[in-house]
Amino acid sequence: MSGYERELEHFMDGLRKLNPHEDEFHQAVEEVASSVMPWYLQHEDFRKAQILERLTEPDRIVIFRVSWETDHGEIRANRAWRVQFNHSLGPYKGGMRFDPSVTQSTLKFLAFEQIFKNSLTGLPMGGAKGGSNFNPKGKSEREVMRFCQSLMTELHRHIGEDVDVPAGDIGVGAREISYLFGQYMRLENRWSGVLTGKGLASGGSAIRTEATGYGCVYFCEHVLNEHGEGLEGKLVSISGSGNVALYAAQKAMIKRAKVVTMSDSAGFVWIPAGMQQEHWEFLKDLKENRRGRIGEMADRFDGVDYYDGKKPWHVECDVAMPCATQNELDGEDAKALVGHGVLAVCEGANMPTTREAAEVFRKHGVLHVPGKASNAGGVAVSGLEQSQNAMRVSWSREKVDHRLQAIMTEIHDRCVEFGKRNGRVNYMDGANLAGFEKVAKAMLAYGVV
Ligand code: GLU
Numbered sequence: 378m379s380g381y382e383r384e385l386e387h388f389m390d391g392l393r394k395l396n397p398h399e400d401e402f403h404q405a406v407e408e409v410a411s412s413v414m415p416w417y418l419q420h421e422d423f424r425k426a427q428i429l430e431r432l433t434e435p436d437r438i439v440i441f442r443v444s445w446e447t448d449h450g451e452i453r454a455n456r457a458w459r460v461q462f463n464h465s466l467g468p469y470k471g472g473m474r475f476d477p478s479v480t481q482s483t484l485k486f487l488a489f490e491q492i493f494k495n496s497l498t499g500l501p502m503g504g505a506k507g508g509s510n511f512n513p514k515g516k517s518e519r520e521v522m523r524f525c526q527s528l529m530t531e532l533h534r535h536i537g538e539d540v541d542v543p544a545g546d547i548g549v550g551a552r553e554i555s556y557l558f559g560q561y562m563r564l565e566n567r568w569s570g571v572l573t574g575k576g577l578a579s580g581g582s583a584i585r586t587e588a589t590g591y592g593c594v595y596f597c598e599h600v601l602n603e604h605g606e607g608l609e610g611k612l613v614s615i616s617g618s619g620n621v622a623l624y625a626a627q628k629a630m631i632k633r634a635k636v637v638t639m640s641d642s643a644g645f646v647w648i649p650a651g652m653q654q655e656h657w658e659f660l661k662d663l664k665e666n667r668r669g670r671i672g673e674m675a676d677r678f679d680g681v682d683y684y685d686g687k688k689p690w691h692v693e694c695d696v697a698m699p700c701a702t703q704n705e706l707d708g709e710d711a712k713a714l715v716g717h718g719v720l721a722v723c724e725g726a727n728m729p730t731t732r733e734a735a736e737v738f739r740k741h742g743v744l745h746v747p748g749k750a751s752n753a754g755g756v757a758v759s760g761l762e763q764s765q766n767a768m769r770v771s772w773s774r775e776k777v778d779h780r781l782q783a784i785m786t787e788i789h790d791r792c793v794e795f796g797k798r799n800g801r802v803n804y805m806d807g808a809n810l811a812g813f814e815k816v817a818k819a820m821l822a823y824g825v826v
Contacts, residue, residue: 385414392433399482401703405489405728406433408735408747412809426825428817432492435462435485441531443509445523457528459507459535459543460488465819467501468539470756470763472546472574474508475553484508486703487546490727491756493812494749497788500760505541507532513548514668525556533561538569538767544759545574547702550620551586555579570766573759582762583774584781585755589725590624591778592754592785593698594632597723599789600744601696603802606720609633612651614694616640617701618664618671621725621752625698626652638689640701641671645689647682656681693717700725708733715741724748735805742801750788750808757784 378386388410393403410429417429439459446452458481461469471491474484484506492504509528513521536543545554554574561571568580575581584591598608613634615622618641626636635651639660648656659677663669675683690697690710697714699706703726711734714722721744724730728748730738738745758781765771772780788808795814796807 381415381418384418385410388414388429391430396482396485399485401482401486401728402489404704404732405486407732408728408805409489409493409809409813412806413813416810416814423817423821426821428820431820432463432813432816433489435460435488436464437461438481438485439532439535440481443511443524443528443531445520445527447520448517455509455511455524457507457509457511457531458484459532459541460484460505461535461541462488462504462506463492463816464503464505465816465823466496467503468537469505469541470495470502470544470759471505471507472544472756473549473553473557474506474546475511475513475548476508477510477512479508479510483703487727490749492816493809494753495756495760496812496815497750497791497808498753498757498760498784499787500757500784502756502760505543506546507543508546508549511548513553521553522556525553526560529557529560530564532557533564536561536571538571538763542570542759542763543572544756547619550574551576551581570763573762575762580762580766580771582758582765582777583772584777585758585762586620587624587627588758588781589621589752589755590626590700591628592757592781593621593625593700593723593725593751594628595754595782595785596746596751596789597696597698597721598632599786600721600723600746600802600804603789603793604720604744608696611635611695611720612637612693613696613698614638614689614692615698615700615725616645616689616705616729617699617726618660619700621755622698622700623657623661623664625700625725627657629698630654630657634696637694638692639671639674640689642701643670644672644683644685644687646671646674647684647689647692648680650680690714695720697722698725699729701729702726703728704731705729706734707731708737710734711737715743719743722746723751725752727752739805744802744804746792746804747808749812750792750804753788754781754785757781 488506495502792807
């Protein structure tokens, strides 16, 4: 064991003891710590100031009960959290997730990732995340509204445009953000840019819905170009069928790549000839309006096959974009992708690859981009929404898209600067180091706080 490995092991042992049963949080910290430890060991001033130890302890976590009533008058109680992890670079910023799988560990890992993602965007945003174990699936419109109002009745005292600015994530879209915002205004009697991802009529930004998916494709194009390849004609395998996946697919099609898969929690569809506009429109309507299962695509179209209970990683592709959720791509899936000669994996979701999968990609020299770099487009446009709200202006689609492209290019440049070795970029190390160094320097400058 090298000195670096020993230090890493020692640090991780301490973290695991301090945060028992929080596997996802351990995984996210280990990913960052593995990349930054050699740098950290060489920088005595940062070590003395215990920057890594302080940066892995959230500023605070607010935990609260959300009581609400079903349409049938039954009382329900859910648990909600806001993890305000680090605000060295700006007001806390990060989404809210509503899903029955949500635990404190999930939100700590997401808030931790958000610190470095937000740092990479170059915009003044700290890292936070929140959410609840509430399941919006199968709930009526009114039930969702009552839940959001009840949640905001507590959350409003912990947020503010200069304090903490939540947004959406899994299970929280424009509908939920609008209900949350409506209740915030009722309680505070003021309009402010306290939430992002708002509808266009209520101060939302153009391109916010598309931003994460578009940004992921812009980033992926840079990755391929940097290594002498292009996106045109490439087979792209996408998982998921939410916002991120849908708009990644749309932008990939515009860039003349062939989108060969999409998925949901029940299974995946394979479209060997590549997705067409009519497939995309059908899927968007299916997921956004009818809330149906992806298998319906195979009934509707020839040339679309559905695989129940399976993940999309075992069909041939050049680029994989996991855009569903954490740990959706495991070691076996990674080996299958490597077997098909995958060139690049650009994460649209947050931490969609397991430790084993990441190790397989590293060993085989696959260009593996962590979500904190390739999915930063969403929060970047949230940052632009904050600026527009503060200035009381609203920018055109073209202007926001232009800014988004520039930000994705800058993030790519940073990954190259911090991660290029022998002509190839290690995006994992590059993103972690670039994101970390900026936060660490700010923390050092603030003294012991
Ligand atoms: N939930 C998104 C993310 O993972 C967006 C957060 C935001 O816009 O604040 O980055």
